[in-house]
Amino acid sequence: MNFFVNKGMGHGNSGVEHAQFYRAERFREKKIPFKLVFTDLLPKLHLHMQEWHLAENEVIGMYDYFLADNPDDYLENGLREISEFQEEMLWDLTNTQRRQVRQTTGSYTETILRDKRYSEKKKIYIVDDSRVFLENGIHRLSWHYRDYGSRGKLATNIHLDNFRGQSYFFETFEELVSFFFAELQGSYDHNIFIIDRGNENEEILVRLKDGGVPLKIVDVVHAAHLVEFQNGHPLFNNFYQYMFDHFNSMDAVITATKLQRDAMKKDLAQLEAPEQLKKIRAIPVGGAEINEPARHWDGTEARFVTASRLHPEKHISQIIKAVDQLRKAGMNATLAIFGSGGDEKALKELIEKLDLGKYVTLKGLSQDVVHDLQSYDVFVSASYSEGFGLTYIEAISDSLPIATYSNLFGAQELVHEGRNGALADFSRQDSDEEANVKNLAAAMKRTIENYDELSQGAHQVAQQYQPHIIADQWAELMEELS
Structure with a gap:
C-alpha cells in the first residue's frame, strides 16, 4: 500500500x-x-x-x-455510516466551561474535561484541557495533558482499551x-x-x-x-x-x-x-487540469485576483496596497481575494482605511479555484516563498498572466518575465515593504500592458503541466520502489 x-x-x-x-x-x-x-x-x-x-x-x-x-x-x-457532528458544553457557576462533549463525524464521542487554575505569572485564571476520553461502546482511548515547560502541553498516560480485544498503555503520543x-x-x-x-x-x-x-x-x-x-x-x-x-x-x-x-x-x-x-x-504537486484558450483584454477594467490562505506570510495586504497605487495612478484596477484565515479582519480594516470597498472584495474560500479565476484577468501573488505554488498552476490553466514576487522556487519555475507574467524584486525586511509594494504594482502594470502576449504564453506553459505527464512520473517512481 x-x-x-x-x-x-x-x-x-x-x-x-x-x-x-x-x-x-x-x-x-x-x-x-x-x-x-x-x-x-x-x-x-x-x-x-x-x-x-x-x-x-x-x-x-x-x-x-x-x-x-x-x-x-x-x-x-x-x-x-457517517455521524452528524454535535457538541454540548457544561458551564459551572462561575461561567467557566468545564466539560465539552462532541459526537464526532466518526463512530466515537469525544469528552474533554477542563481545569481552572490561577497563574501567578499572568495574574489571571487559565482554563485549559485536562483529560480527554474517546469512546465507541466498549472501545476507549483516553489521556491527560501535562505541561512540559518549553515543550508545551503534551498528551501523556494514554490508555487504549479493547483494541482487537487487548488493552494498551502508552506514556507519550509518539508511542x-x-x-x-x-x-x-x-x-x-x-x-x-x-x-x-x-x-x-x-x-x-x-x-x-x-x-x-x-x-x-x-x-x-x-x-x-x-x-x-x-x-x-x-x-x-x-x-x-x-x-x-x-x-x-x-x-x-x-x-x-x-x-x-x-x-x-x-x-x-x-x-x-x-x-x-x-x-x-x-515531480510537480499540481498540474493544469484544463488548458483554456489564450485571452484578450478589452482595455477597460483590470480585474486582478488572488487566492490563498489569509495569513500574514502571504502578504495579501501588499497586493491591496499595490492596487491602491495603481488606482491613484489612473488605472481602473480591482481585486478579488479568495481564501479564509486569521488575517481576514486585518485585511477588511485595510480595505476600509484605503477607501477601496468598491474595488477590493473578499470572496471567501473557493472550492473550485480554476473555475473561479476565470472571471478575472490577472493572478497576483505576494508570497515571499513558494515550494511550488498551486495557485500559479491554476491561473496558468486559465491562461491568466501572473504578477508575483520573484520567490523561490515556485515563481521562478512557473512564471517567466515577458512570457507568461511579470516578476517583482522584493526584500524580506519589514522596512522595505514600501519598495516591495512599488515593485509589485509595476509588475501588475506590465501584465496589463502586455496582456494578450502573456496570456498566450500562459496557455503554452500549461501544456507542460498536463495531468497525464505528472501521473506518469508518479507511476514510474512507484514502479522503481516496488
Whole structure:
C-alpha cells in the first residue's frame, strides 16, 4: 500500500493538503492503490472528506482506526455510516466551561474535561484541557495533558482499551503513533510511506525502518529547504532537518520544481555521495487540469485576483496596497481575494482605511479555484516563498498572466518575465515593504500592458503541466520502489 502521511485536513487547507488531493487524483488515474493517513484528532474529518471529494476507503484516521468495532473492515472500506457532528458544553457557576462533549463525524464521542487554575505569572485564571476520553461502546482511548515547560502541553498516560480485544498503555503520543504505524505496516504488504507533514511521523517511520521493518520512505519537500549557509555549512529549514540528518534512510526525496531539485543537490554535494543525490526527484504537486484558450483584454477594467490562505506570510495586504497605487495612478484596477484565515479582519480594516470597498472584495474560500479565476484577468501573488505554488498552476490553466514576487522556487519555475507574467524584486525586511509594494504594482502594470502576449504564453506553459505527464512520473517512481 502507498500511504500519504499527514497530520490533518479541514475546511480550509494549505498547499500541502491540496498537493495530496492532486496526487490522489493521479494515483486514481493510474489505478495505483493509496490511502491518506491522518494522525491528528479530527472531529469533523468525514464531513471535510466529503467536502474535498475523498472516498471513505481512501482515508485512514488514526482515532477512527483505534476505536473501530472492526479495525480490518475500517482499513479496507472506511466508515460504513457517517455521524452528524454535535457538541454540548457544561458551564459551572462561575461561567467557566468545564466539560465539552462532541459526537464526532466518526463512530466515537469525544469528552474533554477542563481545569481552572490561577497563574501567578499572568495574574489571571487559565482554563485549559485536562483529560480527554474517546469512546465507541466498549472501545476507549483516553489521556491527560501535562505541561512540559518549553515543550508545551503534551498528551501523556494514554490508555487504549479493547483494541482487537487487548488493552494498551502508552506514556507519550509518539508511542501511540508508533504503534499505529506498526499496525498499518502489519496490515498491508509492500508499503511505501509518502511523508507530507509531521516531524514525529517522519522520526517514527525512520526508526521503524532502521530497526529492520521492511518499509520504504518517500519524503516530500513542500517549502524552501535551506535557510542560509554559515561558515560553509548549510542551515536547513527545521521541518526538513531530520530528513537531511537521516538522508540515507530515505528511498526518495521529492521536490515540486526542478530548480529546487538542482539547488538541493548542490547544497548536499559536500555532505552526501553522488549516488545518494540521485534519489532527489522533481515531480510537480499540481498540474493544469484544463488548458483554456489564450485571452484578450478589452482595455477597460483590470480585474486582478488572488487566492490563498489569509495569513500574514502571504502578504495579501501588499497586493491591496499595490492596487491602491495603481488606482491613484489612473488605472481602473480591482481585486478579488479568495481564501479564509486569521488575517481576514486585518485585511477588511485595510480595505476600509484605503477607501477601496468598491474595488477590493473578499470572496471567501473557493472550492473550485480554476473555475473561479476565470472571471478575472490577472493572478497576483505576494508570497515571499513558494515550494511550488498551486495557485500559479491554476491561473496558468486559465491562461491568466501572473504578477508575483520573484520567490523561490515556485515563481521562478512557473512564471517567466515577458512570457507568461511579470516578476517583482522584493526584500524580506519589514522596512522595505514600501519598495516591495512599488515593485509589485509595476509588475501588475506590465501584465496589463502586455496582456494578450502573456496570456498566450500562459496557455503554452500549461501544456507542460498536463495531468497525464505528472501521473506518469508518479507511476514510474512507484514502479522503481516496488
